[in-house]
């Protein structure tokens with residue numbers, strides 16, 4: 264696979280193709296925004312889904328345990344890992360509409376990027 268190919272995913276709700284925002288880091292691209300469905304408005308849930316960190320007997324990281332904040336999501340959102348008809352609070356937005364990182368920087372520079380309460 265070409266390191267500059269932006270992988271697409273199918274929306275878990277409406278099955279449309281979803282795109283994410285990617286940034287060129289010189290040797291390829293890294294995802295810098297959540298996957299978002301332009302058709303139904305679903306978006307990927309990221310680090311706001313908090314899991315218990317499991318430790319082994321020596322206190323070292325041993326994987327992820329149960330979800331610590333299930334009250335923040337619906338059962339369907341927990342199962343899919345995507346917000347339904349909702350933009351991730353980690354996405355860059357202007358007037359609530361998701362924008363890529365290039366647009367986000369331009370909007371930030373002129374004070375138009377939405378403030379995030381996170």
Ligand SMILES: [Zn+2]
Nearest residue numbers: 274277300303
């Ligand atoms: Zn969708």
